[in-house]
Amino acid sequence: MPLNLTKIAFGAQSFADLESWYANRRSPNVTTRYRPTRWEECIGGSLFWIHQHNIVARSEILGFSETENGRWSIDLEPRLIPVYPQPKRAHQGWRYLKGEPPRDLAEGEEVGDVLPGALATRLQKLGLI
Numbered sequence: 001m002p003l004n005l006t007k008i009a010f011g012a013q014s015f016a017d018l019e020s021w022y023a024n025r026r027s028p029n030v031t032t033r034y035r036p037t038r039w040e041e042c043i044g045g046s047l048f049w050i051h052q053h054n055i056v057a058r059s060e061i062l063g064f065s066e067t068e069n070g071r072w073s074i075d076l077e078p079r080l081i082p083v084y085p086q087p088k089r090a091h092q093g094w095r096y097l098k099g100e101p102p103r104d105l106a107e108g109e110e111v112g113d114v115l116p117g118a119l120a121t122r123l124q125k126l127g128l129i
Contacts, residue, residue, distance in 0.1 A: 002045030003038055004097035005061070005074070008090055009051040015082075018049055018057060022080045028059070032094060035072040039064050047076060048097055054085040055102050081105075087124055 007030060012018045022028055036042055046058040060077040067073050074094070086102040 002043065002061075003036075003041045004045040004048060004058075004101050005036065005042060005094045006048045006050055006055065006088060006091070006097050007094045008092075009049045009056075012051055015051060015056060018051060019080055022059070022078060026078055028076045028078055029073045030076065030094075031067060031071050031073050033071055034093075035064055035066075036094070036096070038096075046081075046101065047074060047094075048083070048101065049080075050088050050090065053087060053090060055083060055088045056085055057082050058101070058104075 009018045012021075030047065042061050043063055045061050047061055048055045048058045050056070057080050059080055062075045062077055065073045065075060082105045083102040084105060
């Protein structure tokens with residue numbers, strides 16, 4: 001089973017901003033200072049995007065490549081797949097996703113109003129969601 005990564009959608013003011021990052025791009029990527037030590041296991045996995053303290057979408061990891069300035073590029077599938085929101089604390093850079101990844105939303109499925117991240121985290125700790 002491939003490994004998955006998480007990353008903050010830094011700079012995105014809304015989910016529409018995150019979608020616009022993928023619009024009209026044939027090969028979206030994310031640059032990072034360090035390549036994951038288990039990078040080979042990540043190929044075929046997904047990069048899950050965190051927005052407002054919730055995992056909200058994913059894109060398949062196609063590979064890793066070194067950039068001209070010595071950084072690493074996480075090469076992504078040019079398709080953003082919405083997932084059922086799952087509370088997740090903010091962090092810097094990327095992290096391995098521990099536990100079960102959130103499920104993809106079915107075509108036309110609506111999530112409704114998403115709880116704020118802090119509230120969702122508290123309710124999850126209480127076992128209510």
